[in-house]
Amino acid sequence: MTEPKRLFDLIPSQLNTYPIKDCLSDKKDGQWISYSTEEVQSIINKFSLGLLKLGVNPGYKLAIISPNRTEWNFVDLGILQTGCVDVPIYPNISVDEYEYIFNDAEVKYAFVANLDLYRKIYSIKHKTKSLIDIYTLDKLDGNKHWKEILDLADESLRDRLNQIKESVKSNDLATIIYTSGTTGTPKGVMLSHNNILSNVESISQIMPINNSHRVMSFLPICHIFERTAVYYYMRIGAAIYYTESIEKVGENLIEVKPNYFTTVPRLLEKIYDRIMEKGRELKQPKQAIFGWAVNLANHYHPQGKTNWFYDLRLWAARKIVFSKWVDALGGEVKGIISGAAALQPRLGRIFTAAGVNVVEGYGLTETSPVITCNRFEDFYVGTVGCPIPGVLIKLDPENGEILAKGPNIMLGYYNKPEATKSAIDEDGWFHTGDIGVMVNDKYLKITDRLKEIFKTSGGKFITPLPIENKMKESLFIRNMMVIGENQKFCAALIVPEFDFIQKWCEKKSVQNYLEKGISRSEAIKERIWKEVQHYNKRFNHIEQIKKFELVDKDWTIESGELTPTLKLKRKIIMKNNSHLIEKIYSEPLNTIK
Secondary structure, eight states, X not given: XXXXXXXXXXHHHXXXXXXXXXXXXXXXXXXXXXXXXXXXXXXXXXXXXXXXHHTOOTTOEEEEEOSSOHHHHHHHHHHHHTTOEEEEOOTTSOHHHXXXXXXXHTEEXXXXXSHHHHHHHHHHGGGOSSOOEEEESSOOTTSOBTHHHHHTOOGGGHXXXXXXXXXXXXXXXXXXXXXXXXXXXXXXXXXXXXXXXXXXXXXXXXXXXXXXXXXXXXXXTTSHHHHHHHHHHHHHTOEEEEOSOGGGHHXXXXXXXXXXXXXXXXXXXXXXXXXXXXXXXXXXXXXXXXXXXXXXXXXXXXXXXXXXXXXXXXXXXXXXXXXXXXXXXXXXXXXXXXXXXXXXXXXXXXXXXXXXXXXXXXXXXXXSSEEEEOOSSSOOTTSOOXXXXXXXXXXXXXXXXXXXXXXXXXXXXXXXXXXXXXXXXXXXXXXXXXXXXXXXXXXXXXXXXXXXXXXXXXXXEEOHHHHHHHHXXXXXXXXXXXXXXXXXXXXXXXXXXXXXXXXXHHHHTOOSHHHHOGGGOHHHHHHXXXXXHHHHTTSOTTTSEEEEEEOSSOOOTTTTSXXXXXXXXXXXXXXXXXXXXXXXXXXXXXXXX
């Protein structure tokens, strides 16, 4: 068979070249269930035939709203085979956002995971102008189940299905993905089969994963980062295992023993924090050995260029300490790919030194998504690597904005020609909105978002992202947002690391923190101020945090303060904490209270 030209060619290509018994696997009722390549293609075909029997026509928009599970792929590829366009949507957005997306995309059918999602979509059905019906992936009494469409499969429609598949071209629209966005209304990113497949082929040239490997998937497959990764796994014949949930990732890693997986920095941070917590609980001399190993790893060269004495000590540290870290990830992990947000360089250094190779990539939904990526054999910790094959980048000489060009660039924004025109210039360069610099004239480093840079009242520009990323290395700080636009100085809103601080309070015998609350305890604020002062030394006087306030609850996707990829929704955070911001700038500067 020739190279895949449409996304639904991926499974037939795998079937023709290296069919496997565990093409797709997930866990149901405590048991791992695997589908062979042949079984996967059979289910996809039945689903397509069932859709045609249902009356679906090419060009219809069909929504998928579900966490990762094998049914997601059956529905996705089954939809695409009928010439329809799928609209994957996050399972944890608001009802208002669902209503907007359904009406903007004119969704005809929706496939939702469970009863909770069914109720949300059913509640807006009368407000939509096109929604015909809702099917659930879970079997629920009284609701239409997705397998009912399999039961509709009519072999007499096989010729029509083949004709439709033949008519679908590589550059045809395949999917509309609504960007979460840190500001404004979501925009529907139109991606063709070729947009995504070009990314798949480029990744195939630079990543070492092959058909002998197991991969684990737990990032939302509705996001283009994980979705393209899954298509890549299909392309090269790796066995895909979906975790039960984010909470079960640790347990599932032990069971599956994956060789590779993708992640976002926040999950690596949580793994690291748990490891550090266990290290602090060790008794001497084990605690001292643990600390020695971590300190050694923290001095790992950004490109792994170390001398023989360092390598000898690192070999010992891997044998004595870091082998346990590898075991906690299943024992057979060869590499981790991080994306969707900035990875703290410290985490990249320490995990890579520990023998768990972490490489960071960069891209956007509009770029299908990968633009640049570190290679496992050619990396620079703290950067997002080099452009992938077939993609060009350049920096705007005026403001340092990263521009990208290649077959992965979106078709445009759905129903938004003006937004498309402003994002892609006449020469085909996509304006990312991110600012970067080149390291060693080779590796791209992201320094900030163009829209997030602000100016103080003194006329000085502040780039908040590097400040935030550096200070989040503190064990006391879970999240933070730098503020100060049109103000005399920089300040911050800080989400404390509640669990760690509670244990710190108990160890230090800090009184009344439970009654007052962590965010109002003077002892805690003074301790966090020491952390801020420590990291302030890394920045010039204008960039240093002069004051801060602690917020009393975490910023989450559900609260609307984080995007689904865990980026800060700055306007919403500022609105929700306006009283704290007013307090910061109304009180004298010589106080942190």
